[in-house]
Amino acid sequence: MMRSLAAGVIVALAGAFGTAAAQPSYPAKPVRIVVPFSPGGATDIMTRLVADKLGARLGQPVIVENKPGGGTVIASDYVARAEPDGYTLLMAASSLGIAPSIYTKVSYDPVKDFEPVSQLASVVHVLEVHPSVPARTVSELIAYAKANPNKLSYGSVGTGSSTHLEAELFSSMAGVQMSHIPYKGSAPALNDLVAGRLQVMFDAWASSGPFVKDGRLRALAVTTAQPSATVPDLPTVASSGLPGYSAMPWLGLVAPARTPAPIIDKLYANLAEILKQPDVRKQFADLGLDIIGSEPKAFASFIRQDIDTWAKVVRDSNIKAE
Numbered sequence: 178m179m180r181s182l183a184a185g186v187i188v189a190l191a192g193a194f195g196t197a198a199a200q201p202s203y204p205a206k207p208v209r210i211v212v213p214f215s216p217g218g219a220t221d222i223m224t225r226l227v228a229d230k231l232g233a234r235l236g237q238p239v240i241v242e243n244k245p246g247g248g249t250v251i252a253s254d255y256v257a258r259a260e261p262d263g264y265t266l267l268m269a270a271s272s273l274g275i276a277p278s279i280y281t282k283v284s285y286d287p288v289k290d291f292e293p294v295s296q297l298a299s300v301v302h303v304l305e306v307h308p309s310v311p312a313r314t315v316s317e318l319i320a321y322a323k324a325n326p327n328k329l330s331y332g333s334v335g336t337g338s339s340t341h342l343e344a345e346l347f348s349s350m351a352g353v354q355m356s357h358i359p360y361k362g363s364a365p366a367l368n369d370l371v372a373g374r375l376q377v378m379f380d381a382w383a384s385s386g387p388f389v390k391d392g393r394l395r396a397l398a399v400t401t402a403q404p405s406a407t408v409p410d411l412p413t414v415a416s417s418g419l420p421g422y423s424a425m426p427w428l429g430l431v432a433p434a435r436t437p438a439p440i441i442d443k444l445y446a447n448l449a450e451i452l453k454q455p456d457v458r459k460q461f462a463d464l465g466l467d468i469i470g471s472e473p474k475a476f477a478s479f480i481r482q483d484i485d486t487w488a489k490v491v492r493d494s495n496i497k498a499e
Contacts, residue, residue: 203263203440207238210266213252215245219383219464220428224268226460230451248337250276250283257290261433263440271339271426274484278491279337279498287484292436293476295448296429298466301382301407302343302400304414305389310376315398315418322353330356331377332366337498342487343379343400343424345494351419370394382408383465400424407462429476441473
């Protein structure tokens, strides 16, 4: 009887080890990172840099796939419905959490349908004005706007975009009235700002920086709560006239919900090491990105807070986009 029992244990152990051996360690095939924007932009370039580095560390190719459109909803919905096996990931942006508040047809839940891996970076945004505006600080801009209600027009890269919501949050907190003019992208809005047809804009430093450096625009502050490592000479909006103001457009890697924790942890651990590399840090700065590199739990908490912040702005401003 004891011999039979021992034989059974041996067979069971052999089966267990055989099953474990039959399951290859992650990753056993190429990994895809879906980018919700067109090729060539800062997010795409950053993702390709990270993908190359990550692939080298994982021992499998990491492929970047662009799925633009729908205010990033198309890509987000696609990844939300993918198999939770770690082979399809999303380079999410702030719009992941903003979209459900402004679009009537969004089939994913930004919290329930994704597993956060790491908030890789914040996109440096600045508050800038045309040189004809008599303001060199945020305080002076607020005073001028209060004295001239609706005289100032501000541009955005589209209704419901982060640049639109940043301006609405600013107007609400400062108690000023400015006219919103939405554009299809940053370039046409910047052209009108440089020409003086707009007076104010919140925009990414990557696209606005050259105009600020040559004197065609005046940058007043960065939107984040803390100073930017990329533009260290600029104060924050909060410290230069509007206490409590904070807006941090972000980029981060997420996976479909129910992706196993060991896979999430492995991805995070490798990303954390990649973000320490000097060449990566330099290229992020060149793209107008401040490195964050938060762990999964911290990223999840940030996403929930970010959703609540912008949902309130959307409700208060009655913003809707089709």
